[in-house]
Amino acid sequence: MRARLARLRELQESPVMDHALSASRVAMQPDGSRLIKFFFGEELPFVSHGSGVFVYDADGRRYLDGCSGAVTANLGHADPEILQVMAEQAERITFAHRGTFHSEQSEKLAERLGAMTGYPYVFLCNSGSEAVETALRLTLQYWRERGEPDRARFLSHAVSYHGATLGGLSLSGHPQRRWVAEALLHGFNELIPPYAYRFAEGRDDAAFTAFLTKRAAEALDSHGSGAAGVVVEPVGGAAGGAITPPDGYLPALAELCRERGLPLIADEVMTGLGRTGTMLASQHWDVRPDLVVLGKGMGAGYTPVSAVLVSEHVVDAIAAGTASVTNGHTYGGNPLGSAVALAVLEAVESRNLVANAAERGKQLRAGLEELAARHEVIGEVRGLGLLQGLELVSDPVTRSPGDPVGSLTRSAVLAARERGLLVYPATGGINDAILVAPPLTVTAEETDLLLALLDDALSAMSQCTRARA
Ligand SMILES: Cc1ncc(COP(=O)(O)O)c(C=O)c1O
Numbered sequence: 001m002r003a004r005l006a007r008l009r010e011l012q013e014s015p016v017m018d019h020a021l022s023a024s025r026v027a028m029q030p031d032g033s034r035l036i037k038f039f040f041g042e043e044l045p046f047v048s049h050g051s052g053v054f055v056y057d058a059d060g061r062r063y064l065d066g067c068s069g070a071v072t073a074n075l076g077h078a079d080p081e082i083l084q085v086m087a088e089q090a091e092r093i094t095f096a097h098r099g100t101f102h103s104e105q106s107e108k109l110a111e112r113l114g115a116m117t118g119y120p121y122v123f124l125c126n127s128g129s130e131a132v133e134t135a136l137r138l139t140l141q142y143w144r145e146r147g148e149p150d151r152a153r154f155l156s157h158a159v160s161y162h163g164a165t166l167g168g169l170s171l172s173g174h175p176q177r178r179w180v181a182e183a184l185l186h187g188f189n190e191l192i193p194p195y196a197y198r199f200a201e202g203r204d205d206a207a208f209t210a211f212l213t214k215r216a217a218e219a220l221d222s223h224g225s226g227a228a229g230v231v232v233e234p235v236g237g238a239a240g241g242a243i244t245p246p247d248g249y250l251p252a253l254a255e256l257c258r259e260r261g262l263p264l265i266a267d268e269v270m271t272g273l274g275r276t277g278t279m280l281a282s283q284h285w286d287v288r289p290d291l292v293v294l295g296k297g298m299g300a301g302y303t304p305v306s307a308v309l310v311s312e313h314v315v316d317a318i319a320a321g322t323a324s325v326t327n328g329h330t331y332g333g334n335p336l337g338s339a340v341a342l343a344v345l346e347a348v349e350s351r352n353l354v355a356n357a358a359e360r361g362k363q364l365r366a367g368l369e370e371l372a373a374r375h376e377v378i379g380e381v382r383g384l385g386l387l388q389g390l391e392l393v394s395d396p397v398t399r400s401p402g403d404p405v406g407s408l409t410r411s412a413v414l415a416a417r418e419r420g421l422l423v424y425p426a427t428g429g430i431n432d433a434i435l436v437a438p439p440l441t442v443t444a445e446e447t448d449l450l451l452a453l454l455d456d457a458l459s460a461m462s463q464c465t466r467a468r469a
Pocket of ligand 1: 128130268296
């Protein structure tokens with residue numbers, strides 16, 4: 001365990017390049033493009049249009065969007081109801097600064113979010129990273145207003161992703177995304193990840209929970225009156241791949257926070273608003289975090305919008321002090337974004353998409369388990385609802401990832417894409433994994449098609465591995 005955490009630290013402090021990164025070290029785009037892309041020189045199809053769970057490229061190829069883009073397009077593509085709201089709102093007004101005007105659309109959005117999640121207050125932003133940053137700032141402000149400005153240390157997990165801004169990266173345990181900014185980052189990511197496949201080391205769920213909780217308590221106490229709060233992805237997403245904690249862990253972490261009076265912040269940018277089969281993923285364990293961060297599925301790919309849900313006591317402390325939150329983002333709470341997000345939330349409710357995510361999630365999970373029984377490259381299937389992850393291994397006995405780490409992830413993504421299926425890479429720097437997370441609108445037939453395409457892609461991967469051996 002210590003060796004593994006030490007290795008993680010080492011990766012986080014060195015300019016790590018995963019396979020995908022090093023493989024793409026060719027000069028610039030062969031087509032002469034001036035756009036700086038993720039991987040210089042990587043050839044990708046040009047997107048043309050979308051419809052429901054399908055996306056089409058400029059050559060007319062169809063892809064089943066098995067990962068909702070980046071676990072974002074929760075309603076699928078080109079939804080007519082959302083497009084209509086978008087057009088109508090765009091004709092009225094698209095932008096008015098929230099420092100000048102209140103907007104009916106943002107008020108309604110806050111009301112609706114409150115009704116759906118049970119939180120009394122909402123702060124609106126544009127991206128998951130901004131909302132994570134806002135949650136950190138609100139927590140810092142909470143402590144300042146209460147006369148404890150030295151409380152500035154957050155704790156998060158060693159395998160996690162919380163955004164590309166400096167606060168988000170400081171929380172993140174994701175070596176490939178941290179390395180470039182390491183000099184400016186805090187090492188908040190010191191908690192042992194609730195990632196049984198690699199960190200339980202033979203403990204059963206109860207023993208692993210007890211171990212994680214003990215170590216989290218020690219970490220919190222080591223920061224004493226400097227501790228500000230704990231940030232957690234209820235189900236880990238982009239780093240590691242649908243890392244699902246043992247049942248007792250989130251409640252135990254919440255209790256540790258409660259005992260110490262520390263805010264618990266759930267980063268539900270990926271998991272929130274129905275993705276895991278409940279409105280918030282924290283609800284699977286009856287945990288009510290003090291702050292909840294939402295993004296991705298809130299705009300569902302139709303608009304960049306995100307939010308922080310805030311409990312009464314946090315806002316009360318601010319109200320009793322300066323009664324102002326001066327930081328924000330220019331586009332935050334703009335009428336167009338708010339109207340579109342409101343329409344997305346209404347669709348999630350009126351079409352019973354949370355229930356559909358639970359139902360289709362069961363079908364998807366059963367299908368993935370069945371694939372795991374036939375494909376040795378699948379080390380573990382995990383996740384909740386329509387956020388499922390496959391841990392990929394080169395050897396099921398030793399649980400070794402690809403060599404180099406990241407290579408199996410990349411092969412799986414490419415093999416799937418070649419067959420018209422999109423899946424999301426989720427290597428955490430120490431493992432190989434993909435996310436399978438179709439839109440919450442996915443039907444039973446489309447889920448079957450997704451599984452068949454994935455089966456085909458995994459067979460092609462193992463043929464390649466056998467050919468190389
Ligand atoms: C859990 C989590 N938090 C924060 C973020 C950052 O969101 P964004 O990319 O919208 O800034 C992500 C993005 O993948 C995420 O998965």
